[in-house]
Amino acid sequence: MRLAVIGAGAVGRSVLDLAGEYGHSVVAIADSESAAIDPEGLDSETVLARKDEEGRVGSADPDEAIDAEYDALVEATPTTLGDAEPGFSHALGALERDRHVVLANKGPVAERYGDLRAAERASTGEVRFEATVGGAIPAISTIEDFGPDHITAARGVLNGTANFILTRMAAEGLDYEHVLAEAQDLGVAEADPSFDVQGTDAALKCVIMANVLSGNGEFTLADAEVEGIEDVPGSALELAAEDGRTVRLIGEATREGVRVGPRLIPEHGTLAVSGTRNIVQIETTHAGRLNLSGRGAGGPETATAVLSDVGRLG
Amino acid sequence: MRLAVIGAGAVGRSVLDLAGEYGHSVVAIADSESAAIDPEGLDSETVLARKDEEGRVGSADPDEAIDAEYDALVEATPTTLGDAEPGFSHALGALERDRHVVLANKGPVAERYGDLRAAERASTGEVRFEATVGGAIPAISTIEDFGPDHITAARGVLNGTANFILTRMAAEGLDYEHVLAEAQDLGVAEADPSFDVQGTDAALKCVIMANVLSGNGEFTLADAEVEGIEDVPGSALELAAEDGRTVRLIGEATREGVRVGPRLIPEHGTLAVSGTRNIVQIETTHAGRLNLSGRGAGGPETATAVLSDVGRLG
Numbered sequence: 001m002r003l004a005v006i007g008a009g010a011v012g013r014s015v016l017d018l019a020g021e022y023g024h025s026v027v028a029i030a031d032s033e034s035a036a037i038d039p040e041g042l043d044s045e046t047v048l049a050r051k052d053e054e055g056r057v058g059s060a061d062p063d064e065a066i067d068a069e070y071d072a073l074v075e076a077t078p079t080t081l082g083d084a085e086p087g088f089s090h091a092l093g094a095l096e097r098d099r100h101v102v103l104a105n106k107g108p109v110a111e112r113y114g115d116l117r118a119a120e121r122a123s124t125g126e127v128r129f130e131a132t133v134g135g136a137i138p139a140i141s142t143i144e145d146f147g148p149d150h151i152t153a154a155r156g157v158l159n160g161t162a163n164f165i166l167t168r169m170a171a172e173g174l175d176y177e178h179v180l181a182e183a184q185d186l187g188v189a190e191a192d193p194s195f196d197v198q199g200t201d202a203a204l205k206c207v208i209m210a211n212v213l214s215g216n217g218e219f220t221l222a223d224a225e226v227e228g229i230e231d232v233p234g235s236a237l238e239l240a241a242e243d244g245r246t247v248r249l250i251g252e253a254t255r256e257g258v259r260v261g262p263r264l265i266p267e268h269g270t271l272a273v274s275g276t277r278n279i280v281q282i283e284t285t286h287a288g289r290l291n292l293s294g295r296g297a298g299g300p301e302t303a304t305a306v307l308s309d310v311g312r313l314g
Numbered sequence: 315m316r317l318a319v320i321g322a323g324a325v326g327r328s329v330l331d332l333a334g335e336y337g338h339s340v341v342a343i344a345d346s347e348s349a350a351i352d353p354e355g356l357d358s359e360t361v362l363a364r365k366d367e368e369g370r371v372g373s374a375d376p377d378e379a380i381d382a383e384y385d386a387l388v389e390a391t392p393t394t395l396g397d398a399e400p401g402f403s404h405a406l407g408a409l410e411r412d413r414h415v416v417l418a419n420k421g422p423v424a425e426r427y428g429d430l431r432a433a434e435r436a437s438t439g440e441v442r443f444e445a446t447v448g449g450a451i452p453a454i455s456t457i458e459d460f461g462p463d464h465i466t467a468a469r470g471v472l473n474g475t476a477n478f479i480l481t482r483m484a485a486e487g488l489d490y491e492h493v494l495a496e497a498q499d500l501g502v503a504e505a506d507p508s509f510d511v512q513g514t515d516a517a518l519k520c521v522i523m524a525n526v527l528s529g530n531g532e533f534t535l536a537d538a539e540v541e542g543i544e545d546v547p548g549s550a551l552e553l554a555a556e557d558g559r560t561v562r563l564i565g566e567a568t569r570e571g572v573r574v575g576p577r578l579i580p581e582h583g584t585l586a587v588s589g590t591r592n593i594v595q596i597e598t599t600h601a602g603r604l605n606l607s608g609r610g611a612g613g614p615e616t617a618t619a620v621l622s623d624v625g626r627l628g
Contacts, residue, residue, distance in 0.1 A: 018600060022461060136601035138456050145455060145622040147336060268582040270607070286332060287450035287609060287618040293584070294604040304601040308459040 001310055002041075004028040004065050004099075006090050007076035008057050011104045011131070014303030015074055016044045022307045030065035032077075034058050037068050066093040072100035072125075072313060074306055079106040079204065081221060088112050095123035102309045103129040104302055110204040113217030126313055131305035133205045134158060135296040138305075139280040140212060141312065142292060146284055148213045153283040155252035158205040160276030160296045161189045161196035162229050162249040166237070166262075167274050170246050175234040188276060198228035199260040202251040206260060209253035219258060227261035240264055246272055315414075315624055316355075318342040318379050320404050321390035322371050325418045325445070328617030329388055330358045336621045344379035346391075348372050351382050380407040386414035386439075386627060388620055393420040393518065395535060402426050409437035416623045418445040418616055424518040427531030440627055445619035447519045448472060449610040452619075453594040454526060455626065456606060460598055462527045467597040469566035472519040474590030474610045475503045475510035476543050476563040480551070480576075481588050484560050489548040502590060512542035513574040516565040520574060523567035533572060541575035554578055560586055 001024045005012045008031035019026050025041035036047050036058025051057045066073070073094035077087050084107030091101045091108050096119070103109060108116050109129045120127045133139045134156070143151055157163050161183060168179045180197070183189035195201050203224040210219045229249050240246050246267045251260040265271045270291050273279045278296025283289055295301045315338045319326045322345035333340050339355035350361050350372025365371050380387070387408035391401050398421030405415045405422050410433070417423060422430050423443045434441045447453045448470070457465055471477050475497060482493045494511070497503035509515050517538040524533045543563050554560050560581045565574040579585045584605050587593045592610025597603055609615045 014600075021464070136598065136604060138452065138459060138604075141455070141459060142452050145452060145625060146618065147622075147625065150335070150618070284450065284618065286328075286614040287612075288615065290450060290452075290606070290608040292604070292606055295602040298601075300600040301602065304460065304464070304598065308461075311459060311461065 001071040001313065002027045002069065003072055003074055003310065004068050004070035005074045005076060006030050006065060007078070007105070008051055009076065009078070010299035011302045011306070012074070012076040013048055013051070014299035015076065015306050016042065016047060018300065018303050018307060020044070022311065024307070024310060027070050028065040028068035029057050030062040031057050032062065035060040035062045035065040037064060039069055066090060070099060072102055072310055074102050074104065075108070076104040076306070081107065081111060084108045084111040088116070091116060091127070092119050095119045095125045095127070098124040100125045100313045101127045102131070102306050103127070104131040104306055106132045106204045106208060109211065110207040111220050113211040113219070117217055128309035128312060129208065130309045131302045132208055134278045134280050134292070135294065135298060136301040136304050137278055137280055137292045137294045137296065138308070139209065139292060141308070142282060142290065143209065143212055146282070148215055150285045151213060151282055152285060153252060153254045154209045154213065154280060155250060156280040157248050157271060157273050157278055158202040158251050158280070158296065159196050159249060160278060161193060162199070162202065163273065163278070164188050164276050165197065166229060166232070166247055166249065169232070169234055170237045170241060173234060173238065176230060176232060197230055199226040199249060202249060203258060203260045206251040206253040206258040210255070210258050213253060214255045224258035224260060229262055232262050241267065248272060315385040315627065316341045316383065317386055317388050317624065318382050318384035319388045319390060320344050320379060321392070321419070322365055323390065323392070324613035325616045325620070326388070326390040327362055327365070328613035329390065329620050330356065330361060332614065332617050332621060334358070336625065338621070338624060341384050342379040342382040343371050344376040345371050346376065349374040349376045349379040351378060353383055380404060384413060386416055386624055388416045388418065389422070390418040390620070395421065395425060398422045398425040402430070405430060405441065406433050409433045409439045409441070412438040414439045414627045415441045416445070416620050417441070417443040418620055420446045420518045420522060423525065424521040425534050427522070427525040427533070431531055442623035442626060443522065444623045445616045446522055448592045448594050448606070449608065449612060450615040450618050451592060451594055451606045451608045451610065452622070453523065453606060455622070456596060456604065457523065457526055460596070460601070462529055464599045465527060465596055466599060467566060467568045468523045468527065468594060469564060470594040471562050471585060471587050471592055472516040472565050472594070472610065473510050473563060474592060475507060476513070476516065477587065477592070478502050478590050479511065480543060480546070480561055480563065483546070483548055484551045484555060487548060487552065490544060490546060511544055513540040513563060516563060517572060517574045520565040520567040520572040524569070524572050527567060528569045538572035538574060543576050546576050555581065562586060
């Protein structure tokens with residue numbers, strides 16, 4: 001397929017880099033200031049070298065990427081809340097042109113799921129968004145294949161930064177501020193880590209799963225009960241360890257809503273994944289519990305989910 | 315879709331029972347002696363009551379099921395080795411009639427993968443077989459979605475009976491014969507457990523994954539290096555435990571072949587699933603390691619995989 005990639009951060013760059021290996025070509029890529037377009041397929045090395053050297057992917061206007069001749073638009077700009085712009089408009093633009101949309105951006109599916117599905121119904125294009133939940137973990141496609149009607153809940157560890165911090169606090173007996181600083185030094189946590197440590201990112205992923213489970217897109221971040229890890233004291237982890245337990249930031253999605261917060265879980269249990277790994281537990285009506293774990297973030301990991309979605313397009 | 319179900323054991327019965335809930339109808343079901351056919355869709359309670367009372371599902375000839383008017387044939391007869399008959403001929407008959415085939419029977423995909431894919435190429439029907447590996451665990455569809463070219467290996471715990479026995483031996487310090495007898499009492503192990511404890515069942519599942527990874531169906535059970543768990547002494551599990559490790563029957567599939575045998579693994583590691591649970595680990599080239607675990611057997615669990623496959627048919 002011919003892809004147009006909007007966003008030239010870690011995910012967009014990795015999609016550009018890996019598309020050829022999956023049998024697809026990238027005919028357009030846009031960052032916030034520019035676009036590169038080539039109907040014959042862009043050369044990823046050339047484009048990425050220009051981005052590194054000049055800070056822009058090309059010389060065209062970014063809006064031209066949406067107008068290019070592609071089969072699927074890959075929306076990989078940063079997640080925004082509320083109206084989920086400009087990601088939502090990018091997706092809408094592609095659907096209005098009867099093109100498919102593959103999202104790595106959580107905003108449109110968490111904050112405007114109903115609007116997005118309505119635009120999809122009015123289009124011959126299809127919307128997919130495996131990459132928005134758990135990186136390379138096939139959470140959304142598994143829920144789809146089982147059928148949302150046959151799943152009662154999806155829960156798990158969905159933020160690698162928060163999980164890294166809790167894992168290190170438990171393993172080393174260190175307090176939150178100390179481990180956060182370490183995580184920032186390692187590049188695991190951002191300079192402003194609030195999106196991760198306050199539970200927002202995990203909540204968005206759970207909102208997306210709740211929307212898929214309920215089918216009607218009634219949930220947004222505003223509906224989620226969210227508590228982060230900033231107030232988890234090191235002493236709580238020590239007490240938990242004495243009892244064979246530990247603490248993880250667990251998010252849960254059901255048809256009734258979304259809850260995210262620090263929870264006590266068995267130290268060697270399935271949910272106690274280490275470091276930046278993610279896990280999604282799916283409760284099925286006829287087949288018990290499924291556990292899916294893997295790398296929940298990263299450019300190539302998320303790009304792999306995007307390209308799996310592209311492969312699933314009709 | 316309209317389904318014809320061949321085989322009225324635990325899996326066939328569960329498919330009949332659950333199909334309606336997934337929006338499908340079963341228009342034919344056959345056991346070894348008879349068939350029940352109704353173009354309007356069979357009533358599962360009536361058919362299953364007759365099977366329980368009279369030992370047969372209906373009064374038609376079993377071969378008539380293959381000739382019925384259905385969209386997909388569900389092959390759920392017991393797995394056979396070598397020529398994989400009669401399962402292979404059932405699948406062939408459906409493909410020759412340009413119908414889809416969904417297999418729960420491992421024989422045709424493990425022993426005659428190349429022949430089956432050739433018959434699929436000559437048909438407008440499609441072949442799917444998620445239920446043959448790891449019950450409800452979406453192993454095959456995940457490999458397909460990622461693309462076999464982007465996966466280097468798939469390994470895991472793929473036989474619940476062997477895993478139950480090893481788990482109990484380690485937990486209770488009991489020897490193999492004792493735990494086997496207990497598993498037979500519980501119905502976890504069959505009267506003749508050789509298929510499970512000698513590693514044959516796990517090897518077949520790995521052969522299927524190796525065939526999907528290599529794409530050309532060059533592997534059969536005869537190519538697999540297989541060692542079972544019958545010779546694992548209780549003392550080996552004790553020694554392993556002293557070192558924080560345990561023993562599991564691990565199967566591994568790569569493009570180079572299949573190996574199955576008891577392996578030392580970390581006691582609290584990802585592969586150390588308990589009881590009858592299964593796990594599949596998928597090594598990807600760009601997204602690290604994925605772990606998928608869940609119930610690896612059982613009627614409703616396997617029927618769920620069959621019905622997910624039906625949902626994926628074009």
